[in-house]
Amino acid sequence: MDRRSLLKFILAGLALPASFAAQASQAVRRVSVVRSGGSTKLLLDLSGPVIANSLSLDSPPRLVLDLQQAALDTTLDGLLLDGTSIRAVRSGKTPTGDLRIVLDLAKSGIQGELRPISGNGRKLELLLPDLPVRGSVVAAATQQSPVQAKGKVNRDLLVVIDAGHGGKDPGAVGAKGEQEKIVALQIATLLAKRIDAQKGYKARLVRSGDIFIPLRKRAEVAQRLNADLLVSVHADAAPRLTASGASVFALSQNGASSSMARWMAQRENGADSVGGGLAVKLRKEDPMVAGVLLDMSMNATISTSLDLGHQVLSQLGQVSGLHQSKVEQAGFAVLKSAAIPSILVETGFISNVRDCRRLHDTRHQRKIADAIFAGVDSYFRQQPPPGSLIASQARAETA
Ligand SMILES: [Zn+2]
Incomplete structure (x- = not known):
């Protein structure tokens, strides 16, 4: 899938005008963790819409969140992770200049769901089940x-x-x-x-x-x-x-x-x-x-x-x-x-x-x-x- 169609996936849900499709560098202004109903949400406040991908990886179990052409304009320290399936949160830059946020997870097999939660593309949420997974x-x-x-x-x-x-x-x-x-x-x-x-x-x-x-x-x-x-x-x-x-x-x-x-x-x-x-x-x-x-x-x-x-x-x-x-x-x-x-x-x-x-x-x-x-x-x-x-x-x- 090329960059353009990826972008469409995010924007389609948000009914944004096509002019937003222009790829500008955006900043992550705030990262917070909210727990509710057996799951944890990692919330990202952005300066504007970004193309985001999430990927689960094993040994060690972690979830990688890549935000294309974005920068971290806040700190990841002090996030309240007790009782969540997240052990630690860290960040880095990929060789292509994307922001990578890595969640170290308590165990493997945990799937995250990434979704935009606002109409202007400025809020993303990553939903993770808490431990133990019920069902x-x-x-x-x-x-x-x-x-x-x-x-x-x-x-x-x-x-x-x-x-x-x-x-x-x-x-x-x-x-x-x-x-x-x-x-x-x-x-x-x-x-x-x-x-x-x-x-x-x-x-x-x-x-x-x-x-x-x-x-x-x-x-x-x-x-x-x-x-x-x-x-x-x-x-x-x-x-x-x-x-x-x-x-x-x-x-x-x-x-x-x-x-x-x-x-x-x-x-x-x-x-x-x-x-x-x-x-x-x-x-x-x-x-x-x-x-x-x-x-x-x-x-x-x-x-x-x-x-x-x-x-x-x-x-x-x-x-x-x-x-x-x-x-x-x-x-x-x-x-x-x-x-x-x-x-x-x-x-x-x-x-x-x-x-x-x-x-x-x-x-x-x-x-x-x-x-x-x-x-x-x-x-x-x-x-x-x-x-x-x-x-x-x-x-x-x-x-
Ligand atoms: Zn059938």
């Missing part, structure tokens, strides 16, 4: 499955599987009342079994029953478990009843790759309003999302997701018709984890009579699950994550 769904998931230790040798690759919808959100409904949430859970469960049966892999289901979980929580489960991959399983409806076949989606930073992809993302993102929670808006005008998308690590994650999605799509094409022959992209809220490659698989259209019948057939469900796994496996065999058993096997084969 009933996450806690339930971690109880049975300790967080993946990525430093371990020959570790299993962890695939988190998200069965779409659930509870009061049925998802798409077929002509005879068939419900997407049921089909999605059946296929997700078969996929989990297939993955667990393979040496070198482990699967975890975000939901194993008919319960409602907000979209953000689903991505959080994958983050908390330090997963290698998130696969969200769906079987949607289309306005055109003849639409059929499987498709694979990845997140997009720049709008949808087709009108169908946009429509799908709008449907899926509506799940939270069905469930009674806040509707998730994943538009680039959304300042919060702009902050997340500005995180440069997102680019790498999306590119991995596209490669992986391509492998899954080509395997799916051998057991099912395809709706699209390439991986589609749109702003799916469930895929917005900046650290974990994430794909959404539409296994077919519940609105299509033939697809719907097949989606309820256990043999076909198993074929779909096997195909998704085959795609995932072929991707990881080609690019084995360091420290994994799959990586050791790949080394042994080439040795």
Whole structure:
């Protein structure tokens, strides 16, 4: 992403005139820390709008905040950090003259959300969860499955599987009342079994029953478990009843790759309003999302997701018709984890009579699950994550 489009991300949410786009040197005039409701906000008062990126790094765990062509016009001493996940705050200049603010964190895996909070671009906030991170769904998931230790040798690759919808959100409904949430859970469960049966892999289901979980929580489960991959399983409806076949989606930073992809993302993102929670808006005008998308690590994650999605799509094409022959992209809220490659698989259209019948057939469900796994496996065999058993096997084969 070039500098100009980055800037647009910040400015789009603020409805600023284009003249602001001129890149001037700005100053950070005040930095403060505010704690509320289990999270900490690092607030920056600026002399004017800046392009900002945040990036999480490990060993030691830290969060880097780069402000392009900005200078620090205040002190970082004396910030009240007790009880927060921040150990220390320091600053420096990058070789390109940007201001870099580094937050040393109490532990790794803490994700920050960067967003503008004023209409004139003069206030930025970085939101961080406090320690310990609370969340009933996450806690339930971690109880049975300790967080993946990525430093371990020959570790299993962890695939988190998200069965779409659930509870009061049925998802798409077929002509005879068939419900997407049921089909999605059946296929997700078969996929989990297939993955667990393979040496070198482990699967975890975000939901194993008919319960409602907000979209953000689903991505959080994958983050908390330090997963290698998130696969969200769906079987949607289309306005055109003849639409059929499987498709694979990845997140997009720049709008949808087709009108169908946009429509799908709008449907899926509506799940939270069905469930009674806040509707998730994943538009680039959304300042919060702009902050997340500005995180440069997102680019790498999306590119991995596209490669992986391509492998899954080509395997799916051998057991099912395809709706699209390439991986589609749109702003799916469930895929917005900046650290974990994430794909959404539409296994077919519940609105299509033939697809719907097949989606309820256990043999076909198993074929779909096997195909998704085959795609995932072929991707990881080609690019084995360091420290994994799959990586050791790949080394042994080439040795
Ligand atoms: Zn769905």
